[in-house]
Amino acid sequence: MTANTALAGLRIVSMAEQFPGPLATMILSDMGADVIQVERPGTGDPSRFLTGFFEAMNRGKRSVALDIRKPEDKAELLALLQGADVFLEGFRPGKLARQGLGYDDLSALFPQLVYCSITGYGQTGPYRDRPGHDLTLQGIGGALEERLKGDVQGLPPSLLLGDNASGLFAVIGILSALRARDRTGQGTFVDISMSDSVTTLLASAVGMEGQDGDPPPQAEPAYDIFTCADGAWITLSIAHENAYWDRLCADLGLEDLIGMQRPARVSQRSPLRDRIAAVIATRTRRAWEPIMEAAGQMWGPVNHLADLPQDPHIRHRALLQEITRADGGTQWVVRQPIQFSAYANAPLRRAPALDEHRGARFADDMPPES
Known part of the structure; x- marks a missing residue:
């Protein structure tokens, strides 16, 4: 890893799959965090079949495949967490607690650990146990109201607002919790709800609803x-x-x-x-x-x-970078957009093969820069 990055030395262990969690850890990885992605043995993250998507969300990370139902694999996960600053997961409320890996369990072992959970509806409330992908969460969060005025039979929105918003709020929550830990020495639980995140992005529209005044x-x-x-x-x-x-x-x-x-x-x-x-x-x-x-x-x-790769402003900002995938193909990926005057972004590397880093020392054995 590049030493002169804003988050150099930060280690994140993530079991969050598909979109919001991988987006959050992709952003943190771009800033220099060392991200260890814990995947399902045999199949890995369910999004691996979408090669371009998976590569975009998981470049630069490490992969370890563990079945936490097996005592030996659970012990290996706990060994990874021993040196971690952050644990991120995206299971429905209570699922990891039933495996002895809930916040109460891990905070007792690692009191400085920041534990972040991204779920559809958060840890509390009448919807907490519901499943749901982005479109459902946009509907509940209020983001589809404009569709009710037009062709509700048209294609769903291409911008996955709930996935993106919750990934961004996870980054904010994690970094805030780490800043608080610097003061107190104590980790905390970060509860990120995808539906809450959608509604939060509509704060100005909610404020204007039913109010007199200028139109939008x-x-x-x-x-x-x-x-x-x-x-x-x-x-x-x-x-x-x-x-x-x-x-x-x-x-x-x-x-x-x-x-x-x-x-x-x-x-x-x-x-x-x-x-x-x-x-x-x-x-x-x-x-x-x-x-x-x-x-x-x-x-x-x-x-x-x-x-986008040919737009002169996007090229000048180096927002997109071409990387070589493990299969030898190339694709454009988007960097996180935050630029620091005193720190570099981490180099962009390909996404890991499933279980590529099992047994690694997690110090200096990242795959070579593409």
Whole structure:
């Protein structure tokens, strides 16, 4: 591991599978934490059949396959935890406690251990024992309300909000618990609910619900996606700013709309958006770029995922990096986006083969950098 990383020396043992837990440990690994992924013998993480997904979420980690129902494997897990700072799991409430691996069990053995659990609904409440994937949790959390106003039979959202949000909140919870441990010397239990995480991201919308006042940015006619002459798309995101509106109208040749205030714009959203769209459709995206840039306008291209490696800003930020997988193929993966002035990100390495690090010393035997 690179020594000069923000989380150098931090060791995490994780039994969390599929998405939220692996996302959290991927972010922490990028910052330099040593992550040991405990997988199921024989099959490993259930997401291993999605090769690209698994590689993206688990690069740079180590793999040990253990069946905790076997005394010898449970003892091996406890030996790994002896030198760990964090234990992360994603089982339904009470499942690990029945194996003698609940928070009360492990904190008695390792009082400094931070124990984080990511579940669908948290450790308490009437839904705590329910199963559920992201779509169900988005629905309960309030994130699908817009779908009720349109085609509820359409494809589900491609952004897995519950998985992503709970992974991010797990990182926040773990780092907060570690900071508290620095003060007190005592670990703690971190309870992360996926449905809670969805609703938390909707805090501003919940605050506005049923309240009088200005409508949200989406009510503006120039807060939308527009099609250019070449079939490419751009976004305009004028949320409420009169100066940007006036500048846009001048650039589009819609001088009669200059000076229109937000209440009038919102009340006439549909016809105004149609007028903007008609002008945008007369030029290609490449032609609009210098016009929008010269005006300092709130605009941007709508990228396909395949476009991201070529986007000049994303390339400059080194957000994507190409890695070589264990099967010899290559793929782009996304780094965590936090950059430090005093610390480097850890080098990105391929995901481990199942049980690749069984019996390793967990010190200096990481697979070579790709």
